[in-house]
Amino acid sequence: MSTADMKQNGVTPYSNAIISSDRERFELHPDDRAAIEHEIEHYADPRAASIDALKIVQKRHGWVPDGAIFAIAEVLGITAPDVEGVATFYNLIFRQPVGRNVIKVCDSISCFLTGYDEVREAISRQLDIGLGETTPDGRFTLLPICCLGACDRGPVLMINDDTHFNLAPDTVAQVLEQYA
């Protein structure tokens, strides 16, 4: 399925999750609260730290649970829908659970010209998942991403914070092996 199809069918990686009423079940870790408060100091308005805050929570939990939206809103002094509006806009914020490792495979033009389709198919074949899906064992989530700015070394992908260059279908397996 292409990314435009995914968007149309509502299974886009940019989640449309609806805030549920489980705000009580989520407790912001004290370290995360401190980290968010530290980020606020960099800006003239606490709201500016909303992306930082979402990333801080996501780093601990792997994704951003519903309750975290309320908790972040409280720390920043803005409404939960405002936080949710930000969380659902940015594709690197996950509003539903993802695997332990997130593969972001560049599907932009230079990688497309140098073998994106073959690399993406090799990954899908090996893990038996398509774009936007997670392996049943929770090891990998596969997402498309736009140009990673390494076009001279394409095809390119990121796994978590690591960027892997000059991929080919037959080197995909050894890259994936590095992630448990």
Next chain:
Amino acid sequence: MSTANLAEIRPLTYRAKVGEPLLDLSLYEAQDGFVAVRNALKDMEPAAISQVVKDSNLRGRGGAGFPAGVKWGLVPMGPDAPKHKYLICNADEMEPGTFKDRFLMEHLPYQLIEGMILVGYAIQASQGYIFLRGEYVVAAERLNQALAQVRAAGYLGKNILGTGWDFDLHVHTGAGRYICGEETALINSLEGRRANPRAKPPFPQIAGLWGKPTVVNNVETLNNIPHIILRGADWFKGLSQGKSPDSGTKLYGVSGRAKRTGLWELPIGTSAREILEEHAGGMKDGLNLKCWLPGGASTDFLMPEHLDLAMDYDTIMKAGSRMGTGLLTVVDDTQNIVSVVRNLEDFFARESCGWCTPCRDGLPWTYKVLQAIERGEGRQGDIEMLEQMTRFLGPGKTFCPHAPGAMEPLQSALKFFRGEFEKGIVA
């Protein structure tokens, strides 16, 4: 060639090679680093800095080519100007086919910081932000390390070098979305909002970040500033070696199926042929050049017969495209143009922020039609509809340049390769 000579012809990159970053402040200072800041803050009025840059005719390297000094000239100055003013570096490099700012930030973080201090001083900014895309993890780490050293050395902070001017920089990392590269969307994103563009006017220089005067400049643009201050406007103008009325050098690059893809700092106005054939070694064996994007996904395709054109803003504009970021994406003759354009429009459809209807609805529709044509299932009238789209989504019809940019490769592909589209229409 000696380092001193290289500094005068390849100012942006002479201090670092691919894989050999310069990550030590004292080494940077030993190669003229921060001399421009020390000189300027001691001897120059803020307005004089803007004037030198205006005289140098440095044009914005983010893609639009707007003269940098003129952009700053709109910022209110003097005792009645707002107390808070902001400088933002647009380091949200996400234009498909573009990989120059990554190199500069990973290899020469001090040069960007030095440029930002100079521009900050020129507009008397109170705070600067580097808006860095979240995926550039290595650049974030190196910029933050460099900032700590630069702060400790007294080039950032309170009362910088005894001038009474306070200024600091913060690296803000994003969370994705191409639209953040549009400067008003970037400002909304930095404020912690959805990255929908803002209406202009007011321009950011008057009312930008938190309603205060704000200048947004690209990474490569800012990297040029220390050199212009150090060596002057006339030297900068001479860098193009008569190849172009534009000034300076440019980071050019090639991606796609060429022999030696990469990035090179060359006089602005260097021909696309020299870039592709001499520096990138031409297309891979057995492949021929079919067409090329001069500077990213949002620029019109050009053909092999355009290769002798000078890669500068006005020449490429006259040929019907835009220089954009100046990094060539070469398409080889094994590629079906419909598939190539389908890939581009899939990107633009996904990255639309959804704010205005022509873009939000027109781009997915365009993509669907291209997909049908690619599969050989196009219907009579589809090509005419795509042509109509290039007008409905063109300049002036949408809130920001996203959709018009998306139409550039489509309209040029239809112009040069109409026959390939026709093959995908069911008779």
